[in-house]
Amino acid sequence: MSKLGFTQPLFTVDNVMFAIDQGQLTVLLVKRGIEPYLAAWSLPGGFIDVQVDQDVQACARRKLEQKTGLTPAYLEQLQVFSGAQRDPRGYSVSLAFFALVPYTPVSSQISSATQASWWPLEQLDSLPLAFDHREIIQQAHQRLQQKALYSLLPVFCLPSTFTVGQLKTVIETILGREIQRKSLMRRIEASGMFILTEHKQASGGRQAQLYQLKPGVDITHFSRNMGNA
Amino acid sequence: MSKLGFTQPLFTVDNVMFAIDQGQLTVLLVKRGIEPYLAAWSLPGGFIDVQVDQDVQACARRKLEQKTGLTPAYLEQLQVFSGAQRDPRGYSVSLAFFALVPYTPVSSQISSATQASWWPLEQLDSLPLAFDHREIIQQAHQRLQQKALYSLLPVFCLPSTFTVGQLKTVIETILGREIQRKSLMRRIEASGMFILTEHKQASGGRQAQLYQLKPGVDITHFSRNMGNA
């Protein structure tokens, strides 16, 4: 049995927070202000503060708040990325989180020197990213796409009241292809997750019903995947 | 930005390894030889050795090998359990793994003083367990049941060649209810994951076709759940 006093790895937390902006799936990144990877873009995260953070989830929320000023609408563990090589400072273990939020501009509301910004996934190829963050983002993206097939998780990319059309667009952006409005409406009703409100107009056309998440409901997992996948 | 030198949490790895023995879903536990929770049963795991373990996955395998003499047929990350209270030695972050293996007796092959043993899930209620390991086991059990609904992952609880009847029994044990043999056969064929061999007899009856996992195949994820769930 191991005793205390062993060399421990560096434990950190990273957040992959997604939002939809102008029909594009975007991820929140911060520009690093210190070595290593100085001035490279990276996932908002950092070391846990055992005095402050009740658990790793709380740590993830705090890091997001501090580095970007945003609070995730949805947050779950993704997976651990680890190894001796991934961080030049030493053996590193990083727990990546996967988060969703309605799009909110972020450029000016951060007090610290670090710069935060939303980046469309499509533009990441040409962006210098720190550590193995490119791979982490890719894993998170896959998870998001998977969940969009068997749940309505993408609602967390929308404001508290939204229309079916908006949700359809968000899901299509995440999946990268079109889905049937009819199928989506069937799921919205079958899930029982939502309540109705008044009306609202969209760009020229019939007014759309506004939906709202019932407080405290769990996300329904459907027994079949959507989108013939 | 955090600097090095911060107090780091204790990072550990735990394994929830399942097998089927005599029609019962069992989990592999070891009796603790040190404080805290001396003499309580616990998940095989421990501290990472940054000199030896290439990553957390390798650490999990090493711990299983050292403490139980077994090598998992399947191993994946479950999730992190963390907090200031879960370990009296200090703020603790534990990455739990979820593992499957064909049942193998384990009592005598361990060299160390720690004692390892398979425990049926049904008997855990009356067993004193260390830390929050009861909750971790429960989470792993849920994950296993979920995966059994949309994949043939339970094959990793069987020897390298097996019959449809055996797989059916394993899945039924995991789910705690019966499934249709016909449905299972449809999935086995549709997955393309298996190849055939000769024959084999079961207790009085027609000989059953023996199947074998194709080397290097990925586990198929079906687009619908099985077992009307």
Add this chain to the structure above:
DNA sequence: CTTATATAGTGTCACTTGGACACTATATGC
């Protein structure tokens, strides 16, 4: 006011895949 058009929502049928269950196939033991 009428009409074109754009978006919201419904009706309906086909297709896919699991559930149910009867039926056939092949082994063992009496």
Add this chain to the structure above:
DNA sequence: GCATATAGTGTCCAAGTGACACTATATAAG
């Protein structure tokens, strides 16, 4: 041979999604 036990197939039904036509209601142009 016959009973029985397990293996495997044939077939119909049920549930949920895809496709797509059709209806409903808003705005804008003439």
